[in-house]
Amino acid sequence: HPEDTYWCFADIGWITGHSYIVYGPLALGTTSVMYEGVPTYPDPGRPWRIAERLGVNIFHTAPTTIRMLRKVGPDEPAKYDYRFKHMTTVGEPIEPDVWRWYHESVGKGEAVIVDTWWQTENGGFLGSTLPALQPMKPGSCGPGVLGIYPVIYDEQGEVVEAGSGRAGNICIRNPWPGIFQGIWGQPERFVQTYYEKYCRDNESKDWHDWPYFAGDGAVQAADGYFRILGRVDDVINVAGHRLGTKELESATITVDEIAEAAAVPVMDEIRGRAVEMYVALKPGVDANNEIEQKVQKAIETEIGKIARPKNVWIVPDMPKTRSGKIMRRVIAGISNFADVGDVTTLANPEIVDEIREQVQSEKVARGEIPRELSPEEMEEIKAFGRAE
16 A cells, blocks of 8 residues: 555565565555665664664565574564564465464564465465465465465375375476576476476476476465475485474474574484484573473474484574575584585674584584495585575
């Protein structure tokens, strides 16, 4: 509406910035706020002061930013007199507990939340609720948007039925105007990455034979809503059980003391892979063994005993990109005594050595030094979390 003030609180350098800071708002003549800088500088009240001062009533950001603000300033929104009517979350799955804080604290229990799923390649939202027309559901992006027909397939190409509780690979059954048309100079890679897995007939000209493979895992509830579990590459295979990192992390942050969590695989002689959890605590909370036990219990309760972590590491902070995304490949390298790769572009590269010293010295003391990894295992660790 003409009287609205809209703020997409995201990095302008990625697709959400392009689409929802530049193209969309300018095309609509929207009164917009543009912000450049760290979300929490000089303090975690900064976003809410800006919203109050400029009269923002539509707010658009990513779960990474929401988690960061929840960690360092959980009580800050209540200090400021702003009112959002509509809030978006975009870019990655949002844990139900983080969603609830976003709704109750940032939205003050009044704003509708639109949790969206899409990809840079897709041109626009693929999954989302329609505000005021469809109910919100913590941690779920909702059904496919108008004109998009998602489906979940298992590894054999069979449909995973809604309400079954089983995870699979989310695909789009139909073509649509926003889908990108190819990879420049690499048509074979385009087909191999997005279509080959579930193509029924590679000679066919019928679009029904070419479902689009998004590369994300998902579960569909009986009500038709999809919960996105993250990239299929970010799956930890424990004794034949495929565990999504987002499932593990969502269970972990149900523990009140925990602000952030990251799940990584560690090589295990018996189970093939085991889970290790890294957690950062809320301000003012001291690390103790009881918190580690709470994490173990939460994961057992939410997922099952098969998902019980081999170790829970309480760390002072997570290695992150400048936009706040946790670099799981770095901590996976630490857990496996492997090369962590280039860390010069991290926002906090100094934390890597601190975590390495803490975790690896404790593992050595326990006699948990792993065997030398094979080249294939090294590549798996390097690739873990690469999508982020």
